[in-house]
Amino acid sequence: MTPATCTCTRPKTARLADGRTVCTWCRWWLIECEARQLLALPLAERRQALAARQAKRGDIGALKNAMQHLHRAGAGSAP
Secondary structure, eight states, rough: OOOOOSSSSOOOOOETTSSEEEOOHHHHHHHHHHHHHHHHHHHHHHHHHHHHHHHHHOOOHHHHHHHHHHHHTOOOOOO
């Protein structure tokens, strides 16, 4: 995951798997939650969901990086 941090003025109440603390409105929290949701899917469904996201959004590199980080860290599927 990119080491960017949440710079808004909202309270930083969510801790990401990489240790950063962010607000629950920021892009990084969204990406990590989505990554956890996808990791909870069976592999075939996960691949289909990633392909659909790539077709719609184009670049899903941040999402894939988050999924890899969570997988390596052994994080569960619930934030």
